[in-house]
Amino acid sequence: MRATLLGFLFAQALFLIAFTPRSNAYITAEEQIMLDWIKREGGEFKVTISRNAAGVRGIFTTQNVRKGELLILIPDHLVxxxxxVPAAEGAPLLLKELHTPCSRLGPYLRILPNESQVLTGYNFPEEYIRYLADDRLEAQVLRYFKQHSRSTFEGQNDDKMMMTIPEAIGRANISLPYYEYVVAMLSSRTFTLRKEALSMVPLLDLMNHDIRDINQLDSSLGSRGVRLSAGKDMLKGEEVTITYGDMRSDELLLxxxxxxxVTSPPRLLAVDHRNFKPNEFGDLVDQPLTGPEEDIRAEIARLQHILAKFENRLETLGPIPNTLPYLAGLLRELHDQRRxxxxYELSRLQRLLEQHDGQAEL
Structure with missing residues (x-):
């Protein structure tokens, strides 16, 4: 046992010093085990798992790659x-895998983030919900994410589900926060690869989001699995990203x-967009309002009202508690972006009004 432990620690030390060109770059023993497993199962890749300068886990190239070359191939049987369906109703299927000691996906499941490393609206800490500082965002968390997880956990949606929680784990007891974590993990790590299915794909789901990304994901018939091809020439050690969609900061947070x-200046939050519909997040087009004049004045008044209400709310709430420093920092940054x-939009609209006034004088 002692020799085995020493061997493991030595191997882990080797992994931790790998890929030294980037600050904070390392790969853990379990992550390397997963890469070896993927390769044994027929996968192909020119990447590894590591950390960027900020310490965020991601995927990085291990060699120079030309545009169009295969970066990653994950065989279908590893997906x-x-x-x-709503994540809370599909989560028991993932719950079953997590509670199956001999799951075929064991090497993958063991590198998934733990409860403290996953954050979505489903498991958003109760203490911080009011610091979203917007009634619509709070309602989205409480009435959509949280309420659906709770009702599913309590068995109220069993008749809609392919597998219920008791069917997934038998008589084992789990807590609501743990179930919210499983739901959050499923909802935040799935790809839409096929019609009416959501898929978790080992290695690919470790890629970070970049709205500017142009890498190509393909799971079409005959592709032998899920393939990612380089959208540009890439150098060894470069981070490989994908885009999670054209989402705004409040959508990405939840x-x-x-x-x-990345976007500068930041875009209006979805809840601040003039076309936002309550309880709905979706694709909101950034088509700048340009007229007529009465519409511009109405939009200025609307945004001024939102800003005043927001600032008053923050003043009433007081400082954000630092119980969870990462989340507290995110919320402060969200507030700064919103302002x-x-x-920025008010300034743009005011310039438009001045142009209208100048043309009227002529």
């Missing part, structure tokens, strides 16, 4: 799929647990 830090986006 875990559930019906395309569905994936992070913000859009900046509204001020």
């Amino acid at each position: 875990f799929s559930v019906p395309s 569905y994936y647990g992070f913000l859009d830090t 900046e986006a509204i001020h």
Whole structure:
């Protein structure tokens, strides 16, 4: 036993010093075991798992890759799929795999993030919900994410489900927070590869989001699995990303647990967009309002009202508690982005009004 432990620690030390060109770069023993498993099962890849300079886990190239070359191939039999239903209703299928000691997906399941490393609207900490500082965002969390998880956990949706929680784990007892974690993990790590199915794909689901990404994902018939091809020439050690969709910071926070830090200036939050519909997130087109004049004035008044209400709410709430520093930091950044986006749009609209006034004088 002692020799085995020493061997494991030595192997892990080797993994931790791998890929030194990037700050905070390392791969754990379990992550390397998963890569070896994928390769044994017929997978192909020119990447590895590591961390970027901020310490965030991701996927990085192990060699120079030309545009169009295969980066990753994951065989179909390593993909875990559930019906395309609300995540809370599909989660028992993942729960069963997590509670099956000899699951065929064992090497993959063992590298999934733990409860403290997953954040979505489903498991958003109760203490922080009010610091979203918007009635519509709070309602989205409480009435959509949280309520559906709770009702499913309590068995109220059993008649809609392919597998219930008791069918998945028998008489084993789990808590609601743990079930929310499983639901959050399923909802934040799935791809839509086939009609009416959501799929978790080993290795591919470790790729981080970049809205500018142009890498090509393909799971069509004859592709031998799920393939990712390079959308551009890439250098060894470069991070491989995908896009999770054209989402705004409030959407990204509730569905994936992070913000859009690339777009500058930041876009209006979905809840602040003039076409937002209550209790709905979706594709909102960034088509700038340009007229007529009365519409511009009405939009200015609407955004000023939103901003004033937001600032008053923050003043009433007081400082964000630092119980969970990562989440507290995200919320502060979300607040800053919201202010900046509204001020930027107000300035743009005010310039339009000045142009209208100048043309009227002529």
